[in-house]
Amino acid sequence: MNSRIRAGLIGGIFGLLISLVSGGQIAYLAGIIAGAIASQLAAQEEDVASVRAGIQLGLRAGLVAGALTALGVFIRGFLINPLVNVSADASVVFMLGLGGLVMAGVAGVVFGAIRGLPSPQNRFGTLLAFGLLAVAYPFLDSLLNLRFMNEVIPVLIFILMALGLNIVVGYAGLLDLGYAAFFAIGAYTTGMLASPHFGISMPFWIVIWIAAAVAALFGILLGAPTLPLRGDYLAIVTLGFGEIVPIAANNLDNVTISILGVTLLENFDLTGGPRGINPINRPSLFGYAFEPSQPIPWYFLILGLIVFSIFFILRLRNSRLGRAWSAMREDELAASAMGINLVRTKLLAFAMGATFSGFAGAFYGSFISAITPASFGFDVSVILLCMVILGGLGNITGVILGGLIIQFADRLFLPQLGDVVQGLLQNSNIEVLKEINFKTDFRTMLFGLTLVIMMLVRPEGLVPNERRRRELHADDEATAHERQTLYDAEQA
Amino acid sequence: MSDKLLDAQGITKQFGGLTAVNSVDFSIERRSISSLIGPNGAGKTTFFNMITGLYTPTSGKVLFDGQEITGTKPHLVTALGIGRTFQNIRLFAQMTALENVLVGRHSRLHAGLIGTLLRLRKVREEEVAARTHALDLLEYVGLGRRRADELSKNLPYGDQRRLEIARALATEPKLLLLDEPTAGMNPNETGELTKLIRRVRDDRGVTILLIEHDMKVVMDISEKVTVLDHGAKIAEGLPELVRADEQVIEAYLGRGAAAHGKGGRMPTAA
Numbered sequence: 058m059n060s061r062i063r064a065g066l067i068g069g070i071f072g073l074l075i076s077l078v079s080g081g082q083i084a085y086l087a088g089i090i091a092g093a094i095a096s097q098l099a100a101q102e103e104d105v106a107s108v109r110a111g112i113q114l115g116l117r118a119g120l121v122a123g124a125l126t127a128l129g130v131f132i133r134g135f136l137i138n139p140l141v142n143v144s145a146d147a148s149v150v151f152m153l154g155l156g157g158l159v160m161a162g163v164a165g166v167v168f169g170a171i172r173g174l175p176s177p178q179n180r181f182g183t184l185l186a187f188g189l190l191a192v193a194y195p196f197l198d199s200l201l202n203l204r205f206m207n208e209v210i211p212v213l214i215f216i217l218m219a220l221g222l223n224i225v226v227g228y229a230g231l232l233d234l235g236y237a238a239f240f241a242i243g244a245y246t247t248g249m250l251a252s253p254h255f256g257i258s259m260p261f262w263i264v265i266w267i268a269a270a271v272a273a274l275f276g277i278l279l280g281a282p283t284l285p286l287r288g289d290y291l292a293i294v295t296l297g298f299g300e301i302v303p304i305a306a307n308n309l310d311n312v313t314i315s316i317l318g319v320t321l322l323e324n325f326d327l328t329g330g331p332r333g334i335n336p337i338n339r340p341s342l343f344g345y346a347f348e349p350s351q352p353i354p355w356y357f358l359i360l361g362l363i364v365f366s367i368f369f370i371l372r373l374r375n376s377r378l379g380r381a382w383s384a385m386r387e388d389e390l391a392a393s394a395m396g397i398n399l400v401r402t403k404l405l406a407f408a409m410g411a412t413f414s415g416f417a418g419a420f421y422g423s424f425i426s427a428i429t430p431a432s433f434g435f436d437v438s439v440i441l442l443c444m445v446i447l448g449g450l451g452n453i454t455g456v457i458l459g460g461l462i463i464q465f466a467d468r469l470f471l472p473q474l475g476d477v478v479q480g481l482l483q484n485s486n487i488e489v490l491k492e493i494n495f496k497t498d499f500r501t502m503l504f505g506l507t508l509v510i511m512m513l514v515r516p517e518g519l520v521p522n523e524r525r526r527r528e529l530h531a532d533d534e535a536t537a538h539e540r541q542t543l544y545d546a547e548q549a
Numbered sequence: 550m551s552d553k554l555l556d557a558q559g560i561t562k563q564f565g566g567l568t569a570v571n572s573v574d575f576s577i578e579r580r581s582i583s584s585l586i587g588p589n590g591a592g593k594t595t596f597f598n599m600i601t602g603l604y605t606p607t608s609g610k611v612l613f614d615g616q617e618i619t620g621t622k623p624h625l626v627t628a629l630g631i632g633r634t635f636q637n638i639r640l641f642a643q644m645t646a647l648e649n650v651l652v653g654r655h656s657r658l659h660a661g662l663i664g665t666l667l668r669l670r671k672v673r674e675e676e677v678a679a680r681t682h683a684l685d686l687l688e689y690v691g692l693g694r695r696r697a698d699e700l701s702k703n704l705p706y707g708d709q710r711r712l713e714i715a716r717a718l719a720t721e722p723k724l725l726l727l728d729e730p731t732a733g734m735n736p737n738e739t740g741e742l743t744k745l746i747r748r749v750r751d752d753r754g755v756t757i758l759l760i761e762h763d764m765k766v767v768m769d770i771s772e773k774v775t776v777l778d779h780g781a782k783i784a785e786g787l788p789e790l791v792r793a794d795e796q797v798i799e800a801y802l803g804r805g806a807a808a809h810g811k812g813g814r815m816p817t818a819a
Binding site for chain 1: 623628635639643648653
């Protein structure tokens with residue numbers, strides 16, 4: 058199949074699913090997303106020599122993606138809506154479909170053209186385009202009346218954490234199943250230093266640094282006992298730490314310490330127990346107070362934290378320390394023979410990974426304003442690991458993309474899909490189907506299914522390391538063939 | 550300073566009941582090329598691992614450059630000036646050739662966490678210098694700059710061996726330990742690599758100790774040959790003398806074969 062059409066179809070699937078499930082004005086946004094993805098994928102398949110070639114390529118891929126998006130809009134408008142008794146004005150549906158198509162084409166052209174620029178500019182341009190999209194999002198959100206802002210902010214918190222986890226798992230190759238512990242530590246540090254709990258109210262802008270530092274310190278403390286461990290064994294120990302931290306938070310509400318008969322602390326409430334800490338102070342900037350009812354400042358605050366983090370993570374990646382992490386991941390023995398101090402390098406990986414989780418925790422605490430031990434469980438660690446692996450281990454773009462897809466699937470797409478299917482079931486005339494509560498019963502299953510399918514389709518992650526991708530697909534047919542014969546032999 | 554760069558005194562390594570290396574005395578002169586030979590399982594690699602700090606000797610001590618290094622951690626041994634390659638190539642597979650060599654520079658660079666995060670001028674300059682140095686090394690071992698950005702696992706076998714040497718040289722060793730550097734190479738490649746090894750000593754003044762099975766290489770470049778068998782030193786001296794040693798031939802070919810002196814590895818070298 059033509060690579061442009063294939064890229065268009067892949068991008069189009071996103072557009073189709075979004076417009077199909079969510080309906081309404083989101084079609085425009087779905088078109089932009091579909092076009093951008095299609096254009097990026099197409100440009101990855103073939104070399105784009107000039108802006109002109111980029112525009113051509115982007116337009117084709119974008120229009121294919123747009124056609125699928127429009128298809129989604131039409132199915133939703135003309136087939137599903139009548140079934141669930143939502144009145145649909147044919148001309149409105151038609152305009153939405155056309156809008157999705159046009160937006161996909163425009164996004165395809167813009168991103169294709171950028172990829173056609175000469176080498177340093179095209180990277181910068183792509184970054185700038187995605188940056189502008191991120192900055193423009195809150196306005197698109199209100200313009201298209203999407204009301205997703207309160208969902209988008211937690212998504213970004215998770216992405217910030219995934220970036221930190223990527224240092225530990227992707228760069229240093231240390232499989233960490235208890236990463237949520239550092240998120241908890243960042244959030245609890247914020248809770249203790251900026252709330253009526255201890256009567257301390259330090260400003261957010263100072264607390265966030267302390268939270269990061271405390272998280273880093275715990276990164277070292279929890280990392281130290283795991284030093285001789287690797288792979289599966291390390292995973293099990295970190296899993297344990299991940300469980301210990303929330304349980305400790307749950308139980309440290311009545312601390313009594315006495316040494317040799319001298320009571321140092323009696324019935325001291327450190328963490329607020331199962332009730333947690335509430336309310337945590339919110340940030341304010343130059344007299345402007347952040348309010349929960351106003352999501353836009355929060356959005357830009359977390360976006361800023363992410364950009365800040367990426368900036369420093371990239372510096373770490375391309376440094377003596379970053380190379381030491383990679384070397385340690387590839388071969389510990391050879392790394393130590395090349396003069397790398399394994400203890401120091403590992404602890405720094407844990408510490409730096411925890412730092413960014415500490416930022417995320419501090420933000421989360423202030424944003425939600427009430428933290429309880431239940432928010433920092435194993436599921437958080439697992440989802441984060443999924444985001445990192447799905448996106449492509451060790452690749453920042455991949456981690457962000459993987460994070461966006463998993464988080465949006467979990468928070469927006471699957472619940473809405475649940476609504477739609479539930480509506481269809483309720484309106485069907487079959488009694489058995491009406492009994493099914495699709496929304497609660499199937500959501501987790503669909504989420505798992507999404508993960509399984511994505512890992513089968515793209516085991517190397519969505520945006521793998523450029524070099525690794527080339528090498529995985531260079532002999533694609535040969536390996537696929539080998540694998541096939543391998544399984545044939547087993548069946549025979 | 551003594552003339553001995555490395556001086557191992559009665560080092561022994563036991564794994565449980567097995568004595569892999571048994572009370573071996575061994576020394577290397579500065580700027581020399583020496584070989585360590587012996588049948589498979591003779592304890593050669595174990596000996597290397599004790600010198601480089603991967604194993605701590607059960608007894609005995611190792612002096613390097615007049616300083617005791619027995620039981621010193623591998624990364625500190627490297628910093629003191631012992632570089633090595635591995636018997637079965639241990640490059641960092643998912644890193645480029647250039648990155649592999651840059652990892653070798655690790656102990657000669659000083660960038661810390663703060664300097665890296667703030668990208669201080671000192672750190673930037675150090676990084677530029679390290680890159681130049683690494684590229685020069687790639688050129689020196691005959692890989693050339695155009696392969697610099699290739700993943701090390703995608704390099705041809707012979708180039709991987711060369712890259713391992715470049716990476717070890719990046720640590721600025723006084724003593725370079727090569728564990729079977731020509732294993733798996735054809736005669737042509739072996740000849741080229743032998744030249745490179747000699748060049749490293751002549752140009753850079755690096756003392757070289759190699760474990761080698763190819764007797765042609767051993768006889769060609771070694772100034773001294775030491776033979777290990779069952780963990781013990783059974784012969785040592787000039788290559789020609791060692792080759793003629795009855796005990797050595799016996800160790801390689803088994804009892805009785807010494808009388809015939811034909812077939813097997815030793816004679817092919819002649």
